[in-house]
Amino acid sequence: MNRRIATVAFLTICFLFSPMTAQPQQSAAYQPDAGPGGHEISAAPILVLVQNVSALDAEEQKVTAFLSTQGFSYDVTDASGLSSFNADDYSLIIFRTGSTPASYNNATVLSEIQDAVEIAGATLMVELHGSYLAEYLGWGTVSSVGWGPVVAASCAFVAPITTHVIFDGIATWDPPIPPDQNDQIIWENPNINGGSGVRIDAIANEVAIESWHVQMTPGWTGQPTNSTYCQSWGGCTNERSVHNAWDQTQNTKYVVKGNGKLFFSAPIGFGGAFATDAAVVIGKAGTTLKRNTVQWLSQVLTPPDPPSNLTASAVSPTKVQLSWTDNSNSESRFVIEKQWTSTTWIRIDTVLANTTSCVVVNLQPDTEHSFRVFAANWKFESDPTNVASVTTPTFPAPSDLAVDSVAVTSIVMHWRDNSVNEDRFVIEQSEDGIQWAQVATTGKDTTRKRVEGLVPQKKYHFRVYAVEGTVPSGSSNVLTATTLTFPPPLNLQATGHSSEEVALQWQDQTDFEEGFMIEYREENGAWLLADTVPANSSAYILGGLQPSTTYEVRMRAFTSQATSPYSNTAQATTLLFLQNPANLSGVLMSETNIVLTWDDNSDGESGFEVEHQEDNGSWITLTTTAANVTTYAAQGLTPRTMNRFRVRAVGNQAASGYSNTVAIETRMAPAKPQNLLATAVDHKTVRVTWQRGSENEEGYKVEKKAEGGSWALFTTAGPGDGDILDENLPSATLYWYRARAVNDLGESAWSNE
Numbered sequence: 001m002n003r004r005i006a007t008v009a010f011l012t013i014c015f016l017f018s019p020m021t022a023q024p025q026q027s028a029a030y031q032p033d034a035g036p037g038g039h040e041i042s043a044a045p046i047l048v049l050v051q052n053v054s055a056l057d058a059e060e061q062k063v064t065a066f067l068s069t070q071g072f073s074y075d076v077t078d079a080s081g082l083s084s085f086n087a088d089d090y091s092l093i094i095f096r097t098g099s100t101p102a103s104y105n106n107a108t109v110l111s112e113i114q115d116a117v118e119i120a121g122a123t124l125m126v127e128l129h130g131s132y133l134a135e136y137l138g139w140g141t142v143s144s145v146g147w148g149p150v151v152a153a154s155c156a157f158v159a160p161i162t163t164h165v166i167f168d169g170i171a172t173w174d175p176p177i178p179p180d181q182n183d184q185i186i187w188e189n190p191n192i193n194g195g196s197g198v199r200i201d202a203i204a205n206e207v208a209i210e211s212w213h214v215q216m217t218p219g220w221t222g223q224p225t226n227s228t229y230c231q232s233w234g235g236c237t238n239e240r241s242v243h244n245a246w247d248q249t250q251n252t253k254y255v256v257k258g259n260g261k262l263f264f265s266a267p268i269g270f271g272g273a274f275a276t277d278a279a280v281v282i283g284k285a286g287t288t289l290k291r292n293t294v295q296w297l298s299q300v301l302t303p304p305d306p307p308s309n310l311t312a313s314a315v316s317p318t319k320v321q322l323s324w325t326d327n328s329n330s331e332s333r334f335v336i337e338k339q340w341t342s343t344t345w346i347r348i349d350t351v352l353a354n355t356t357s358c359v360v361v362n363l364q365p366d367t368e369h370s371f372r373v374f375a376a377n378w379k380f381e382s383d384p385t386n387v388a389s390v391t392t393p394t395f396p397a398p399s400d401l402a403v404d405s406v407a408v409t410s411i412v413m414h415w416r417d418n419s420v421n422e423d424r425f426v427i428e429q430s431e432d433g434i435q436w437a438q439v440a441t442t443g444k445d446t447t448r449k450r451v452e453g454l455v456p457q458k459k460y461h462f463r464v465y466a467v468e469g470t471v472p473s474g475s476s477n478v479l480t481a482t483t484l485t486f487p488p489p490l491n492l493q494a495t496g497h498s499s500e501e502v503a504l505q506w507q508d509q510t511d512f513e514e515g516f517m518i519e520y521r522e523e524n525g526a527w528l529l530a531d532t533v534p535a536n537s538s539a540y541i542l543g544g545l546q547p548s549t550t551y552e553v554r555m556r557a558f559t560s561q562a563t564s565p566y567s568n569t570a571q572a573t574t575l576l577f578l579q580n581p582a583n584l585s586g587v588l589m590s591e592t593n594i595v596l597t598w599d600d601n602s603d604g605e606s607g608f609e610v611e612h613q614e615d616n617g618s619w620i621t622l623t624t625t626a627a628n629v630t631t632y633a634a635q636g637l638t639p640r641t642m643n644r645f646r647v648r649a650v651g652n653q654a655a656s657g658y659s660n661t662v663a664i665e666t667r668m669a670p671a672k673p674q675n676l677l678a679t680a681v682d683h684k685t686v687r688v689t690w691q692r693g694s695e696n697e698e699g700y701k702v703e704k705k706a707e708g709g710s711w712a713l714f715t716t717a718g719p720g721d722g723d724i725l726d727e728n729l730p731s732a733t734l735y736w737y738r739a740r741a742v743n744d745l746g747e748s749a750w751s752n753e
Helices: 058-069 079-084 107-118 129-136 291-297
Strands: 046-049 074-077 092-097 123-128 142-147 158-160 195-200 206-218 241-257 260-266 308-316 319-325 333-339 345-352 357-361 368-376 388-391 399-406 411-416 424-430 437-443 448-451 459-468 471-475 479-482 490-496 502-507 515-522 528-534 539-542 550-558 570-573 582-590 593-599 607-614 620-624 631-635 642-651 662-665 674-682 685-691 699-706 712-717 722-726 735-743
Touching: 046 058, 058 074, 058 092, 074 079, 079 107, 092 107, 092 129, 107 123, 107 260, 123 129, 129 142, 129 195, 129 260, 308 368, 308 388, 319 368, 333 357, 345 357, 399 459, 399 479, 411 459, 411 479, 424 448, 437 448, 490 550, 502 550, 502 570, 515 539, 528 539, 582 642, 582 662, 593 642, 607 631, 620 631, 674 735, 685 735, 699 722, 712 722, 722 735
Parallel strands: 046 074, 046 092, 092 123, 123 260, 490 570
Antiparallel strands: 142 195, 158 206, 206 241, 241 260, 308 319, 319 357, 333 345, 333 368, 368 388, 399 411, 411 448, 424 437, 424 459, 459 471, 459 479, 490 502, 502 539, 515 528, 515 550, 550 570, 582 593, 593 631, 607 620, 607 642, 642 662, 674 685, 685 722, 699 712, 699 735
16 A cells, blocks of 8 residues: 655654655566555665666666666666656665766755655665766765776686675685686776776765775786786786786775665776676776675665554643654654544654654644654555544733833833743734734743834734744734824024025924935925935025025924924025125234135125134124125134134125135234333342233243343243342343243244343
8 A cells, every 4th residue: 555645834843854756657577565564665676867868878778787687676767857756765776877967966856866865765876977966965075087997807806804795695715826717707898998987085974895806907808918927827818807916905885874875986986887797796996786785775675563652742832742662673764644634644744763752843722633653664654553632732822912112103012921832922013903914023931022113193003922833822902002293393494595595494393303304496396305414403504506596495304214294384585696705815913813805706795794603613794894895804803713704795685605714723923022121129139021012922031141241041921011020130230131922832022122
């Protein structure tokens, strides 16, 4: 009886996969024998891979010829036809081909082969360029090699080192001297010059089946030879190969891959395995790949005994723990089935051999579930276990969903977690309470979430449910909340500022905006975005406009997630056009006085506005001059500050753009002291006085000298007018005095003496 059962979307913690593919095409000679105690899986035991099923190459023909003459049943397919075969029902898959099999480097094809080996327990045997399949599967790397083949009609020597079933019936042989004419053939190949091939390089965890072999020297029938080895026997006749050395080791290896094997020969690759009908072929370029090996790899399996004592216990509302007794030693897997209807069972999982428990997940809560398990290998499936049933508990929904806080574009909510098994929570959102959409998720045991990206001043509905695996709980109560308003800027005012500019002012109504968007248009025109300005701004000069034109302006605040409504619409008319003044410059006259000059480029102005900015403060208008004036003395400035100036022409409902901006710091070296006097107070004391020449000195240096002497520093004094005494002088001696002011920019000239 064949068991072919649909697979549904149940998962298990010990899940690998359970591929279901099409029924294989069997060779006519294959007659399956179920044997006692199990259900036959109908498939031929050997699957031969080729590159073109309509035109087998010479190497592929060696495979099929060998299998046919030895009585093995087989199916043949290429990469394009593999999907029509259930590859995991074959015990042995053979791929020996004469050129690179690029058509097999396909993810779908490789997945089917990998599943057959790792899950179903097949052996993949590769030779020659079929070795590339191991590389495509990621199981090893291959390299191209060249060799001189062992060509022998009568000289072949096999001496196994290890005891293995593939050597059954092969006697250990020591080479006679000289060799006789009846020795077992190693490899027969008409090309005595050798050829190229492919080898699999060393792979970790490989298992070697070792055998001594004789390295041969190529030759042909009737070849005379003067080889030292042959001459030591008195010469050889009718030879095709002669002994050169026989202390080399050839390794035939396999690597365990999941439940199956990758079978290959290393390190020198493959060749000639199907060249003769001899029971075992071993040689320099060959492998132990004859009748014994094929029989060993495709050995007859016994039906697995059915597992027993199946029990089922609920682990959570969506999970059930299954446990059973493994009574078989020939299974490659266990298959778990779930009852779908009273008469229908579905396959939900496949687990590895020797497994005795499994957790089935994604089950419906508060539901009775029935299961059974049977053992299987590539050929047989056992009878199922007893049926085990269990009812999963309810999956409680979260409750008490409520608002924590509401903002303009977000709402923070919390709820009660009533379950212990959830993987996560899902938050759903609705605008009408009917159509719901998922908007957020949280981790398990989380009971608070902020939902963002909402529209200001809008009503929303929310609900929450828990999820374990793919199974949801019921939903919580519905929470209804309305986001806050996003107030627009207030009292937008617009004033014509120049022939190209409009000055804007407004009141900022929020403390969370990220900026403002300003839009403008000519009267009844289309709105255009003028600019975005930083948060907390309250003024802006809108430039690049046309003279004597009326504009409407509006604005709104924005964040990354929302925008406020628009402000009121303000209107202003740009002024008439006047040409900008140019070449503004300034001269520092003192630390409180700067004289400005500029070029008058306009006709018809009524005057010029001179604007001033101290350090980084606001611009203020210092004065409006008369028409045609090109100079102005800015007085009363603050010493030691940075002062910027700009000028524009103005007239009746007209203003030009600004001139260039000039920046001047009110700092300069001090002026020299004035009216220095030296007066004798008595016969030993002189009084020295002076008046300050400016108001920016930080102090003074005072020097003196005797009649006919040199100047030397006498003393220093602080800022202001000077008044010092020079005491304890010699009587009747003439002295000269001078002073100069100093600050951090330098020193003044010397005063009078």
